[in-house]
């Protein structure tokens with residue numbers, strides 16, 4: 001009974017720190033997603049309007065005219081930071097932990113996911129920031145978290161398509177080594193940029209922004225032969241007019257495929273020959289970008305010379321990473337954490 005009581009004082013959380021969105025799940029059942037952005041009022045008027053000196057998440061985006069915005073995870077991990085960026089990262093983490101509703105006397109133990117090949121420097125910088133809010137934290141790679149959550153720990157390949165990066169990881173029944181992981185800098189943001197340029201080229205009068213490009217992509221994103229035409233209302237010289245952007249959207253979404261295929265080919269070759277067929281049959285897509293229609297088929301098609309290939313998507317792209325992190329946090333006794341990832345506290 002006593003032991004039960006002391007474990008009640010521990011709150012376990014899993015956090016997926018993303019460039020565009022951070023999700024957190026807790027053992028007590030909290031599931032929250034926060035936009036990874038922090039805003040500081042530009043001047044005293046903003047403080048008065050918002051009644052605060054700092055705003056985090058969607059509220060910061062909604063009030064952006066009065067705020068200077070910081071995206072502390074712009075490249076998927078803390079970028080080369082200014083002091084303000086580091087402060088913003090602290091603020092974001094504080095907010096995210098608050099979302100998990102820790103009680104006053106509770107210790108917070110958490111696993112955080114970052115891009116697969118995040119440099120050691122970035123990982124330790126991130127861990128330092130957790131010191132204030134967490135008793136013990138472990139940083140692991142994003143696709144590894146997803147793999148752990150799905151129990152796909154051997155002979156599988158996990159592809160996490162986020163906003164800033166696409167992370168690919170080969171699972172071989174051990175904690176993935178450096179050589180088992182690839183981080184590509186082409187993710188959703190890159191697609192938005194390509195799409196936005198492609199539309200501007202086809203329709204020079206259209207006012208296109210990256211926000212708008214993302215909105216259209218999130219709704220209609222696809223690769224391969226279109227199943228429907230993508231016709232959207234865009235402002236041309238100020239007036240809303242319908243434009244067919246099917247070709248431009250396909251082109252943009254397909255730009256990430258060649259790099260993914262090339263990385264998969266390299267990672268497959270890293271499995272023992274007798275395991276390669278099973279790994280090719282066990283490719284999993286995760287991250288927001290996995291929602292693009294036709295991506296599973298296109299990847300399988302691109303690898304067809306390798307024999308039977310099976311590509312699936314996670315059922316819950318928004319929380320698959322954080323849920324895997326929580327599973328790892330609760331299943332792995334804390335004394336083993338430093339064998340799996342970089343750890344602080346404990």
Ligand SMILES: Nc1ncnc2c1ncn2[C@@H]1O[C@H](COP(=O)(O)OP(=O)(O)OP(=O)(O)O)[C@@H](O)[C@H]1O
Nearest residue numbers: 018019020021162163164165188221287288289291
């Ligand atoms: N239906 C969709 N089709 C295509 N892309 C989508 C869709 N839904 C979301 N996305 C894209 O997924 C990305 C966000 O995914 P996710 O939340 O996994 O990224 P993140 O974890 O914040 O980024 P990273 O892992 O790179 O740090 C955005 O680029 C978004 O536009």
Ligand SMILES: [Mg+2]
Nearest residue numbers: 017018142162
């Ligand atoms: Mg992510």
